[in-house]
Amino acid sequence: MKKILFTSVFALLLGFHALAQSPAHKIVIQVNTSDTTAWHGVVRNIGNLQSALGPNTSIEVVAHGSGIGLLIGSKTTQKAKIAELAAKGVSFVACENTIRMNKIDKATLLPQSGFVPSGVAEVILKQEAGWSYLKP
């Protein structure tokens, strides 16, 4: 009996420890608009988040639907900033549903782009994993 209790409490403490080791802030940003002013806003938001929340912050930008252009070399207005932010650890992921539906050649995407099967599902999965949601 005592052993079971001890194991329970130990598991609980292990959980707290794991929590303490994870990033202090985790943010998923959804981009589903072709509005380049909004794209500029996203990049500015990320800078502000990094300044305000410090280096122990994970940020993932999910581009899907009309927002996929943010990550297409010939369409994005934020090429230099995305390269700079990605070098600092910000993730940029493109929705493979959107890519397939719009017959986009993956080679036309920025080299910093990662991929997720579904952008909208990614936004949900991140929230389920404790990430905060930002719709710019």
Add this chain to the structure above:
Amino acid sequence: MKKILFTSVFALLLGFHALAQSPAHKIVIQVNTSDTTAWHGVVRNIGNLQSALGPNTSIEVVAHGSGIGLLIGSKTTQKAKIAELAAKGVSFVACENTIRMNKIDKATLLPQSGFVPSGVAEVILKQEAGWSYLKP
């Protein structure tokens, strides 16, 4: 003393069990725009969510404000898709505040529509109950 501890741990385990039985994914989607492109996007998003996350997923669409038209027979552009998704278990609920304020006859709403006293409060209550939030 031992009994109290045993009860505490037992209650905790019961809680985990209940958690394990609930839907794997719970998503509340807020629609408050009359933009029919956005309505089309919502329906496409739901299809993508279902494909990506599997059948053990609960989805509720909350239509309020300018978004109420999504559920009005004479205004919606998604009649057939809503019937199809509702048959698969997706919930569509209309905001009774919006209905009252705009003197909408409930009989003009799609037969698949449920009702909530306040659309905006529903979005909050669902988040409080652990649902992820999606603003398309």
Add this chain to the structure above:
Amino acid sequence: MKKILFTSVFALLLGFHALAQSPAHKIVIQVNTSDTTAWHGVVRNIGNLQSALGPNTSIEVVAHGSGIGLLIGSKTTQKAKIAELAAKGVSFVACENTIRMNKIDKATLLPQSGFVPSGVAEVILKQEAGWSYLKP
């Protein structure tokens, strides 16, 4: 050993107690648009939230980017309603990044305005503290 376990369970119960004392509902509303129809919608949403969720509800409106005008005396269309809602305990906070970037004189903001270093970080910090997120 028993003492450690007792302390653990006691700490857990204290936590539950603290939870029970906090507001029943906590909502952070992000305003980053200059669209005055959206501003009107926010004010109406707050009224609906208060009616639906009752007095034990904390609401904070974060104005940043193009949304800062909501709190500028010469630009806002919701002066009277903001005074009324603030008197009832709703918080309105302005983003100091936006204020600095746009060289806004703080004296031009509504007297009900509070300030946060970064509007977008505030939206994240509130979510991390268990507040529900609303993007109107």
